[in-house]
Amino acid sequence: MNWIESLLWDPASVAHIVFLYAFVVSVGVLLGKIKFFGVSLGVTFVLFMGILMGHFGFTAETHILHFLRDFGLILFVFCIGLQVGPSFFSSFKKGGMRLNLLAVYIVLLNIVVMLGIYFLADGQVGLPMMVGIMYGAVTNTPGLGAAQEALNQLNYTGDPIALGYACAYPLGVLGIIGSMIVIRYLFKVNMQKEEKDLQTMDSTDLKHKPHMMHLEVRNEAINGKTLIQVKNFLARPFVCSRIRHEGHISIPDQNTLFYVGDQLFIVCSEEDAEAIIAFIGKEVKVDWEEQQEAPMVSRRILVTKSEINGKKLGSMHFRSMYGVNVTRVNRSGMDLFADPNLVLQVGDRVMVVGRQDAVDRVSNVLGNQLKRLDSPNIVTIFVGIFLGILLGSLPIAFPGMPTPVKLGLAGGPLVVAILIGRFGHKLKLVTYTTMSANLMLREIGIVLFLASVGIEAGADFVQTVVEGNGLLYVGYGFLITIIPLLLVGIVARWYYKVNYFTLMGLIAGSTTDPPALAYANQVSGNDAPSVGYSTVYPLTMFLRIIAGQMLLLALM
Secondary structure, eight states: HHHHHHHOTTTOOHHHHHHHHHHHHHHHHHHHHEEETTEGGGGGGGHHHHHHHTTOOOOOHHHHHHHHHHHHHHHHHHHHHHHHHHHHHGGTTTTTHHHHHHHHHHHHHHHHHHHHHHHHTSSSSSSSHHHHHHHOOOOOOOHHHHHHHHHHHTEEEEEEESHHHHHHHHHHHHHHHHHHHHHHHHOOOOOOHHHHHHHHHSSOOOTEEEOOOOOEOOGGGGGEEEHHHHHHTSSSSSEEEEEETTEEEEEOOOOOOTTTTTTTEEEEEEEEHHHOOOOOOOEEOOOOTTSSSSEEEEEEBBBGGGGGGTTBBBGGGHHHHOOOEEEEEETTTEEEEEEEEEOOOTOOEEEEEHHHHHHHHHHHHHHHHHHHHSSHHHHHHHHHHHHHHHHHHSBBTTTTSSSOOOOHHHHHHHHHHHHHHHHHHHGGGOOOOOOOOOOHHHHHHHHHHHHHHHHHHHHHHHHHHHHHHHHHHHHHHHHHHHHHHHHHHHHHHHOOOOHHHHHHHHHHHHOOHHHHHHHHHHHHHHHHHHHHHHHHHHHHHHHHHHHHHHHHHHHO
């Protein structure tokens, strides 16, 4: 029976460690799917399962726990960075700037409330534990990991901050959703009216959203002018993918002449559509299937060749070299107007119009091999992690701070991943990863981190809650959750007139809380909460991960 004893209790046994983690993760994930009052805790239940097993003495050697914890954290934050990188900088444009500013206020107020409680309580709860409570209150696990890593730099030997996180987390989820409900009833929100207002709002980026139309040339001033001359007159980009002249349909090039009565298939950005119609002629209905020449096809071609990654669309010279027109590009499920300055990336789907043989040639140039995308780009991932750890290890000196600050094992990989996700194509790094592969790596990383933290903290958890300050942690966490959300939510609704559906997404995104987003989507029945969430999520996640480290390194 020695093998059973070794499997269950030997902290140095590889079989025991794998067995323990497999049990904690599998049971934790399954329990996380159970809903309490319509809300599930999701993968965070792995933390509670780890605490339970740690309480009953199931553990592993400390250095192994720390390795799995840190490796899981690195994997998680790096994959988050790759995901948010492409939209990180663009999220500051137009209306996104206001939403991100409101999200920054929420982050700052969380810190202010936490520090206020810490100083008013006169050190009753230590700063590291207060930071752990704060991250539980805002349901931000990566921030907890970053704070833990900062404490490792400071050789912290006090109570595990995961205890505060675990105490504050459940009520934090309920507080986030509760703040949405309070604001709804406080302002007597009419959901039907919000839906109508949302439909009339200019909530899309018209510069990049493609608009397709059929026009008949009516302007005498452009009679006999070439396509390039018309474009220069208008000074607005558009693509003319087909032209019917005297019954013959062809693909125009820059020297094609326009005549009154010609029918055109135009693709442009939505913001330019009205001006182009006014200049060229009126919209008409055209049956492009009635043609006298070789049939033309339109096909979405997948960019899979790494050498195409980072090239501008205009530099490919599709019209002059292959006799086809590119009208739009689909990226991550969103259609973009085929502007010549648009940078192509692996994973883009390019809409090509032309004769069958020409489209086939373009398909060979771009790749169009779906199997190539099934294999993750391991080189990019581990090069990024290597650079991220290097950056995170560099000491950065700030005036007035006795100890140089390091971004650490969380901040360094996150910053590098964001930069690679946005600018990696310039270094010929293929950053494309399927959503399923990204989610898989993220989930593996986060469950390894949560299981490690829970197992290590489990030995002291029950004593802390029952005999210590556990209930105090819960109360402090609830104040840290609810006060900033209500204050900023009221200002956003009353002063900035933010649509309620968007506001729900802002609240969920500023706390990076998926259960709250799921609730918002269920209530709204549209994608406005998801848009608001994704707008503020990149910056918020970055600030959450960095803030705790900076607080601990500056004040301890």
